[in-house]
Amino acid sequence: MSTITFSGLATGLDTDSIIESLMEVERAPIDALEEDIEYLEAQNETYENFDTILSDLYSAIGALDSVSEFNSLSASTSSDSYVKATAASYTKAGTYQVEVVSLAHQQKDVSTEGFASSTDETLSGSFTIGETTLSYENESLASLADLVNDADLGVSATIVDDGTENGLRLVLTVDEAGSDVEILAEGSITIDTASNGHTQESSKAHVIVDGLDIYSSSNTVTNAIYGVTLNLMSINDAGETTTVQVAADTSNIEENISAFVTSYNEMINFIDDVGGADSSLAGEFRTLERKMQSLVGTMVSTDGDYNSLASLGFETDYKTGELSYNSSTLSDALTTSLEDLQALFVGDDDNPGVAVQLSSYLLDMVDSSDGFVATKVGNNEDKIEDMEDQIETYEARLEKREATLTAQFTALETLVAEMNSQADYLESFFADYNADS
Secondary structure, rough: OOOOOOOOOOOOOOOOHHHHHHHHOHHHHHHHHHHHHHHHHHHHHHHHHHHHHHHHHHHHOOOOHHHHHHHHEEEEEEOOOOOOEEEOOOOOOOEEEEEEEOEEEEEEEEEOOEEOOOOOOEEEEEEOOOOEEEEEEEEOHHHHHHHHHOOOOOOEEEEEEOOOHHHHHEEEOOOOOOOOEEEEEEOOEEOOOOOEOEEEEOOOOEEOOOOOEEEEEEEEEEEEEEEEEEEEEEOOOOOOOOEEEEEEEEHHHHHHHHHHHHHHHHHHHHHHHHHHHHHHHHHHHHHHHHHHHHOOOOOOOOOOOOOOOOHHHHHOOOOOEEEEEHHHHHHHHHHHHHHHHHHHHHOEEEEEEHHHHHHHHHHOOOOOOOHHHHHHHHHHHHHHHHHHHHHHHHHHHHHHHHHHHHHHHHHHHHHHHHHHHHHHHHHHHHHHHHHHO
C-alpha cells in the first residue's frame, strides 16, 4: 500500500523537493551508464553502416576476381530489326552471317460465326481436335473456351472482338509453332478455313547461318550457333544477311571496374567522416584504410604489361585518398591486352591478383560471425547488456532509498507536529494560569 504524505505541513520545509534533489544526486551513476549506452549504440550504428559499405565493396570486387568475369562474351547484331542475339557464358567468340528466310507461325482456327455475347448459353455441337472429340450442349462462348483449354490438347482457346455488332469470335491456337493439328467443328460453330483447312497455317522459322539451313518451331532459335540465342524479328530481303558477332564483353568489365572504384572511394570517404566525428574510432578505421590502400597498391608477379593498378594508370589522391583511373587508358587495355588485365586482377594460385587479394581480405571483414563489424558490434552489445543490468540494480536500490528518505521526513514532520502541539498546550496553560493569578 502506498503512503500518502503532505510536504512540510509541520516544519514548513519542501520535503518533496529535498528528496527529489537528493535522488538526483544518487542517480548520477545511472545517468552516466545511460550516456555510455547511447554512445555504444551510436558506435554500433556507425559499425553497421560501415559493414554495408564494406559489403558493397566486396560485391563490386567480386565481379573482378574470377577468370569467368574476364572471359564473359556478349553478342551483338548489325541490325536488331531482323535478329537479336544473346550469348551464354559457355559460347565462343566468332562472327556469323544470318539470313532470316521465314518466321515461325502458329496454326490458328477462327470461328466463322460471330456472336454478340460470350455468356449466352445457346451453343451446341462438337469439336474434334486431333483424335479427341469435345461435345457441348447449351453452352456459352466463354464456357467453350474453358472446355478446350481444360482438355489440355496442345491447343489454346481465346475470344477476340473484331469491333462489329456480332464481333465475338472463338480462336483456337496450336501451342507449338510449326505443328499441324487437325481441327473439325460442327454445330453452332464452324471454322473459317481460309488456308488449307485453317485460318492461318502453321510454319517453322527458317534461317540460313553461314550458308547452313536451320529450321525451328519457334522464333527463338537456340540450335543455330553454339551458346547463342537468336530472336528472329523480321524477314531479310532475299540474299541479304545480318551480321552476328560474339566477342569479349569489355563494356561489362569496364562497368565493373568503375563500380569497384566508386565503392572503394565511398569507403575512404566514410572513414574520413568517422575520423572527424568520433576520434575514438579514428584509429581502428585508419588501420583498415591503410590495409586497403596497401592492397590496392600491391605488385603482382605477372608476365603481362601490367603488374599493378598504377601501371594501368590508376592514381590515389594524396589528399583525399580517393582512387581514380584514366578511362581512355583502360579502354585501350581492354581492347588490346585483356589477358594482361585478367592476370593483374585475377592472377593464379601462385600469384593472386589485386582483386583476389582484396576479395579475400574483405571476406574476413564482412563475415557475419567473426568479421570486423560483427566482433565490434558483439562486444558493444555485451557491454550494453552489462550496463543495463547495473542500471536495473541501481534502480532497485534507489527505489528503496527514496522510500527510506520519505519515511524519515514523514517521521520528522510527525515529531515536529507533536512538539508544536505540546508548545501550544503549554502556551495555553500558562496563559490561563496568569489570567487566574
